[in-house]
Amino acid sequence: MLTQPRWWQRTSGGVTAPQGFLAAGVHCGIKQRKLDLALLVSESPATVAGVFTTNRIKAAPVLWCQEVVRRGVARAVVVNSGNANACTGERGWQDAREMAERTAQALEVPAEQVLVASTGVIGVPLPMDAVRRGILLAAQSLSRSGDDAAEAILTTDAFPKTSAVVTTLRGVPVTVGGMAKGAGMIHPRLATTLCFLTTDATVPAPVLQAALQRAVAASFNRITVDGDTSTNDTVLVLANGQAGAPPVEGGEEFERFTQALTTVAQDLAKMVVRDGEGAQRLVEVLVEGAADDADADRAAFAIATSLLVKTMLHGGEPNWGRVVAAVGYSGAAVEERRVAVWFGDVQVVRGGVAVEGVSDRAAQALRQPEVLVRVDLGLGPGRAQVWTCDIGEEYVRINGSYIT
Amino acid sequence: MLTQPRWWQRTSGGVTAPQGFLAAGVHCGIKQRKLDLALLVSESPATVAGVFTTNRIKAAPVLWCQEVVRRGVARAVVVNSGNANACTGERGWQDAREMAERTAQALEVPAEQVLVASTGVIGVPLPMDAVRRGILLAAQSLSRSGDDAAEAILTTDAFPKTSAVVTTLRGVPVTVGGMAKGAGMIHPRLATTLCFLTTDATVPAPVLQAALQRAVAASFNRITVDGDTSTNDTVLVLANGQAGAPPVEGGEEFERFTQALTTVAQDLAKMVVRDGEGAQRLVEVLVEGAADDADADRAAFAIATSLLVKTMLHGGEPNWGRVVAAVGYSGAAVEERRVAVWFGDVQVVRGGVAVEGVSDRAAQALRQPEVLVRVDLGLGPGRAQVWTCDIGEEYVRINGSYIT
Numbered sequence: 001m002l003t004q005p006r007w008w009q010r011t012s013g014g015v016t017a018p019q020g021f022l023a024a025g026v027h028c029g030i031k032q033r034k035l036d037l038a039l040l041v042s043e044s045p046a047t048v049a050g051v052f053t054t055n056r057i058k059a060a061p062v063l064w065c066q067e068v069v070r071r072g073v074a075r076a077v078v079v080n081s082g083n084a085n086a087c088t089g090e091r092g093w094q095d096a097r098e099m100a101e102r103t104a105q106a107l108e109v110p111a112e113q114v115l116v117a118s119t120g121v122i123g124v125p126l127p128m129d130a131v132r133r134g135i136l137l138a139a140q141s142l143s144r145s146g147d148d149a150a151e152a153i154l155t156t157d158a159f160p161k162t163s164a165v166v167t168t169l170r171g172v173p174v175t176v177g178g179m180a181k182g183a184g185m186i187h188p189r190l191a192t193t194l195c196f197l198t199t200d201a202t203v204p205a206p207v208l209q210a211a212l213q214r215a216v217a218a219s220f221n222r223i224t225v226d227g228d229t230s231t232n233d234t235v236l237v238l239a240n241g242q243a244g245a246p247p248v249e250g251g252e253e254f255e256r257f258t259q260a261l262t263t264v265a266q267d268l269a270k271m272v273v274r275d276g277e278g279a280q281r282l283v284e285v286l287v288e289g290a291a292d293d294a295d296a297d298r299a300a301f302a303i304a305t306s307l308l309v310k311t312m313l314h315g316g317e318p319n320w321g322r323v324v325a326a327v328g329y330s331g332a333a334v335e336e337r338r339v340a341v342w343f344g345d346v347q348v349v350r351g352g353v354a355v356e357g358v359s360d361r362a363a364q365a366l367r368q369p370e371v372l373v374r375v376d377l378g379l380g381p382g383r384a385q386v387w388t389c390d391i392g393e394e395y396v397r398i399n400g401s402y403i404t
Numbered sequence: 405m406l407t408q409p410r411w412w413q414r415t416s417g418g419v420t421a422p423q424g425f426l427a428a429g430v431h432c433g434i435k436q437r438k439l440d441l442a443l444l445v446s447e448s449p450a451t452v453a454g455v456f457t458t459n460r461i462k463a464a465p466v467l468w469c470q471e472v473v474r475r476g477v478a479r480a481v482v483v484n485s486g487n488a489n490a491c492t493g494e495r496g497w498q499d500a501r502e503m504a505e506r507t508a509q510a511l512e513v514p515a516e517q518v519l520v521a522s523t524g525v526i527g528v529p530l531p532m533d534a535v536r537r538g539i540l541l542a543a544q545s546l547s548r549s550g551d552d553a554a555e556a557i558l559t560t561d562a563f564p565k566t567s568a569v570v571t572t573l574r575g576v577p578v579t580v581g582g583m584a585k586g587a588g589m590i591h592p593r594l595a596t597t598l599c600f601l602t603t604d605a606t607v608p609a610p611v612l613q614a615a616l617q618r619a620v621a622a623s624f625n626r627i628t629v630d631g632d633t634s635t636n637d638t639v640l641v642l643a644n645g646q647a648g649a650p651p652v653e654g655g656e657e658f659e660r661f662t663q664a665l666t667t668v669a670q671d672l673a674k675m676v677v678r679d680g681e682g683a684q685r686l687v688e689v690l691v692e693g694a695a696d697d698a699d700a701d702r703a704a705f706a707i708a709t710s711l712l713v714k715t716m717l718h719g720g721e722p723n724w725g726r727v728v729a730a731v732g733y734s735g736a737a738v739e740e741r742r743v744a745v746w747f748g749d750v751q752v753v754r755g756g757v758a759v760e761g762v763s764d765r766a767a768q769a770l771r772q773p774e775v776l777v778r779v780d781l782g783l784g785p786g787r788a789q790v791w792t793c794d795i796g797e798e799y800v801r802i803n804g805s806y807i808t
Contacts, residue, residue: 054733055729055732055733056732056733056737056738057728057729057731057732057738057740058732084725086725086729087725087728087740087753087756087757087758088757089740089741089755089756089757121723121725122723122724122725122726122728122729123724123725123728123753123757123758124758229733230729231725231728231729231732307711319525319526320526320527321488321490321491321525321526321527321635322526324461324491324526324527324635325459325461325490325526325634325635327461328459328460328461328462328635329458329459329460329633333460334460334461336461336491336493337493349491349527351493352491352493353491353492353493353495353527354491354527354528
């Protein structure tokens with residue numbers, strides 16, 4: 001992707017930026033006061049693709065969505081926050097299905113084309129009276145603004161997350177939009193990430209699935225480790241073809257569309273990281289010179305998930321030994337004497353030992369709102385990029401008391 | 405070990421509880437005020453065994469110790485705190501060797517029989533003037549008390565950690581003693597653990613190594629994950645034979661000795677967990693009913709290392725969904741409908757769903773100084789036990805500013 005031209009440009013709006021999408025966000029009483037139910041509707045049947053948690057314990061709405069995605073056609077997404085409908089047994093499954101059915105009735109579309117997502121506390125049955133009320137209310141509140149929907153899917157998030165870009169496919173402008181929720185993470189495995197993407201491009205479901213997997217690999221999977229996810233993680237994309245562009249089948253159109261989708265997904269993934277509870281900084285970890293890309297991944301994720309590194313990034317002291325130690329236990333091949341480390345553009349380790357006289361400048365580099373931690377292992381062509389955040393006292397305070 | 409009779413009983417003292425060991429702890433100026441250099445000496449040559457970090461980046465003193473252990477004979481251990489002598493290149497190796505040589509001169513023993521350990525900040529050369537002064541001072545301060553030594557090896561620890569037990573080998577009483585340092589951990593991979601064990605039993609070096617590996621597997625490796633360790637982790641045991649018991653070769657004597665060694669190692673490992681920075685609780689995670697022991701291990705470590713579980717344990721709210729979610733991403737085989745969870749003796753999950761009406765009692769169970777989190781996967785005979793601690797705001801405060 002690095003050598004591709006940049007085909008897209010940013011535009012305003014989130015999930016309703018593409019043509020033919022409506023959205024709503026309402027308060028129905030799952031949470032005490034905040035918006036807690038969102039609805040996203042395509043005016044015409046859309047193809048759909050999805051990427052879901054690899055947790056062996058999957059929430060009922062995830063299982064429901066997997067069936068819809070298998071069929072490949074969707075008209076709407078209903079999302080509640082405040083309750084994950086996970087570990088709720090047979091009743092949870094009935095509740096997820098009822099959410100789809102009630103939404104289908106209100107919108108006069110088939111229930112099999114309604115996707116469902118939930119996020120919040122685990123193990124408590126959904127308050128279905130509130131949910132039913134919310135679905136009716138949301139169906140009456142649909143508009144061309146995605147703002148309330150982006151608000152209604154949040155849990156401990158500090159701010160709503162939306163993005164949209166425009167590109168052209170054979171000269172026809174098409175738009176990709178999206179919204180996401182996710183915070184509370186030292187690492188996204190620990191909290192649910194939901195992401196809903198929309199486009200007015202025409203994309204057959206299998207092509208859409210391929211594009212989504214590429215986009216997620218370069219975004220949400222760069223802030224998480226495969227296999228380590230919550231019970232509810234869900235990324236969905238709906239393509240309704242309303243821009244009237246020719247179908248995306250392959251070739252440059254596929255590259256253009258995937259680049260646009262990846263850009264929106266990366267925007268949202270970085271916002272999720274930046275919203276880490278109590279976090280002050282967005283941190284990019286870049287590992288180069290690893291024996292191969294898999295080793296670079298191991299080293300980058302070990303650094304990005306080390307609590308000692310993350311607390312260092314919070315405190316702002318350039319304790320680079322924690323970075324080197326993380327590389328050492330990551331499983332990546334490493335030769336101590338070849339290791340180099342930079343904080344921002346300040347080199348702090350050369351040949352495996354400290355560079356003298358740079359502490360003040362290194363501390364300065366660590367105290368920026370966006371921080372680069374770069375490691376060169378000096379062994380080969382392997383390269384990996386991961387985004388993370390610092391961890392502060394606030395994280396512990398929030399997660400020590402969080403129930404709903 | 406569960407079906408063995410208990411052959412040991414506790415006694416007072418730490419590393420100097422066994423006959424023929426002397427110790428000292430002094431302040432030499434590596435730290436500003438606290439004791440920072442410890443010396444442990446056997447009056448006669450002792451056999452030695454060791455278990456070391458699996459981090460691919462090993463501190464110089466670890467490399468030195470591995471050579472001494474390979475030869476199998478030791479007379480003394482010199483330990484400094486406040487500086488890890490890690491990532492210090494060729495100079496670090498010279499400094500580690502000089503520590504052994506200066507200690508050897510002061511004690512009039514061969515340098516090849518002096519073990520060296522360091523803990524503290526990484527990447528800064530040792531202040532050798534202070535170290536040299538400390539070695540001379542410590543050699544003049546040796547006594548039958550291990551208290552100062554136990555104090556001098558600490559870094560961010562809240563309290564010194566010592567233990568000792570007596571057992572009999574063919575009717576002759578023998579003693580095993582020990583001291584450890586370690587804290588600052590959400591997980592011990594993140595901070596150095598040092599543990600020094602002593603005994604007046606007679607144990608050939610290869611037998612001593614086998615016994616130590618069993619003891620560590622049931623203690624320090626139950627609070628950490630193999631392969632995820634600091635650059636300096638070191639567990640050493642010296643056996644000087646001064647009790648006059650027949651050599652431990654195998655059979656019941658080996659079991660008796662190993663049981664005593666394991667008991668001291670477990671005591672110390674649990675103290676390390678209890679000393680987690682800002683921690684209020686010692687938490688035992690017990691997984692039963694896993695498909696096999698390896699799966700039980702995966703599930704137990706996933707629970708014990710989940711930050712959402714650990715912050716829950718700090719806050720004391722019975723948010724058991726976090727426990728179930730951790731099992732789900734652990735990689736262990738799991739069937740949601742078979743999962744049962746207890747906090748203390750209060751069952752909170754049965755058949756994968758919440759037990760109603762137990763929240764208050766469950767919260768009560770979580771707020772004890774010692775908490776049991778028990779999971780039954782209902783699948784097989786696999787069983788694993790892991791110790792961990794809660795995590796509080798204090799952890800973040802300490803590690804955000806810790807340099808020395």
